[in-house]
Amino acid sequence: MELFLQSIVNSLIQGGFFALWAVGLVLIFGVMGVVNFAHGELVMVGAYTVWLLHAQNDVPFLIAIPVAIIIAMMIGLVMERFLFRPNRTDPLAGLICSIGVLFILQVIAHEVGGTGPAKQVAPPFNQIVEIGESLRIPMQRLFSLGVAIASLGVLWFFLTKTKLGWALRAVALDREASALQGININRISMIAIGVGAAMAGLAGALMAPLQNITPHMGHNVIITAFIVTIVGGVGSLSGAVAAAFIYAAFHTFVTAYFNGTVATICGLLIMVVVLIIKPTGIMGVKVSE
């Protein structure tokens, strides 16, 4: 029972991270039609920023987080303006540009942090919350979960309750029709990548005290984000969030009750099964030609 309860908590925490990774990717893909391979590196940028500011220069963690978000967002905006926008008619060019950015960001991380061992950030919140006799949850993980859920809530509000959010969703549905309605596509693209990159930066900042920080940590992020995106339904934000929590729960329980290798294999099997049974993903819709 103890392991079961712990695994539920771990699933929620992991699901929060997976959702932050995936919604940014989905948003950018939906609005701009670009598969941003550098999305994992935007997460890495967030983590490195917290390491550099908080762990190396004693900047308070709660200040380092917004700085990480802003830096990731700025990188995203530069990518949109100078790489994706000129290649808007050619999705392949955008993809290749994002791979280029991936390498550039990794090299910059090497230059900033050196090429040695993985960086570590001591948890700013190091208390342990004990519930009953068996459940122990580090405050740092609870904090991350809370911020992740709050951020997803703000994003949901923005997309569903504001005119800008409606415009963004409209562009994701049909770019040309949206333009005919007077929606500024360039501006909406900037907002989409800004929000997506900010989410990635936030995820990296929150993860920094919880795992090894390396220039290559984005690899795992992008693979997981792709799995979640495909399982949820490409282009579906709600699908991505649902898939993030389902995938996290599955991965966590299999890891805890079997082992990490089996969990990885089974996680990929989930994706394959979903693609066979419902190729559009659990909440994706088939678009007619």
Next chain:
Amino acid sequence: MGITRRNLLRGTAAGIAVAGTGFSTQLLAGQKTVKIGLNIPMTGDYAPWGLPGLYGCNIVANNINAAGGVEIGGETYMIEPVGYDHGYDTEKAITGYNTLRHDDAAMIMMLGGSTVGSIIGRAQRNKMLVSTLLPSDITPDTSNLVAPSESHPLYNCTGVDWLADNFPDAKSAVIVTTNDIEYGQQSAAVYQAAFEARGIEVLDTNFHGFDVTDFAPIVQGLLASKPDIFCMATDVYTTPLIEALYNQGYEGKIISCTLDLYDEVIAKTSKEFVEGIIFQFPDFDDPALQSDDILFPDPSGFWDTFQKDYPGQWSAVAWEYPANLVTWVSAAQAAGSIEPMDVLAAMKANPNPPHVFGTGKWWGKDLYGLDNCVVGRWPVVTMQNGRARIVEFRDVGAWLDKNLDILKRKMQDLGLRTV
């Protein structure tokens, strides 16, 4: 100059070119120089087991050169370590090997595993001397491949033996490690054998990949069986694993192959929590290493220089590549030549070769098919008041003589190669 797509692409190309280029230490113009290649990972997940070794070699080489060089066969040579970053990629390892060979390296040092596998055929044909930190790379066909300093993961038996002697109430263990054949599974087999040899039951072994982003489920799954001992066989993720143990309030014994950057582990947990963790890699300012039977030049001075020049970069390999370099120097002097096969012959001619922690013996035929790795005594290290300190040296060779059958069985159970 404004930021344009063209400029960014140029920057990318330049970045890749920089990342793929070998690094070298200062050139010593006008002197006879012998180059020692390091074809190692300086970037990526395995960087902690590569780059610190180059730093260490630079220190040892600088010390040798500052003392006027080394006399080999009547000639005085300066030592120049030359690094190539293969990022633990087999294709790059081949490029690194070719680059270093054409750069006239007298020996090529490597970390081991698949990167060694990718070049060792060439090394055999080219008569190039190659060193590895993984004796499991040795096969009957790899006569040019030696493991003269580190007998990973065989030495892990000494930590378990010491634990069993000093904590006889610890009767059950769980093991966590990466699922790769080269490091994780080899090490898990040794730990499983060492635990069995001392009557300690292994309740569970969790192999995980390099894609783990949360170690809490792994640790909680293993702790569910209430083990007396938590063992990290070979893991680049010791810090998050120990942090997860700390978060769970684990109170049993912890044993690990390595505990690199333990200051950061303490920062994430507490000095009290890491107290008593058993592992295998000492700090080189350890008082136990300052005696005459330690065959590494000035361990304390080496440690001080490393900490000053490369703060926060020390890892398990920081002294191992330099130890290979020291071994090469003494063998080259004995051979009176820098020719790789002459040096190899001189190395193998000594039945009790020098080893960092004393003399050892050539071993490996009964397990790998060739006596090309040196086993000797190895330190058992524990955390004491926030520092890594040696508690005892134990004999790896004696353990292997007694328990080789168990080890072979455990390796075969995991599908690992034995003779």
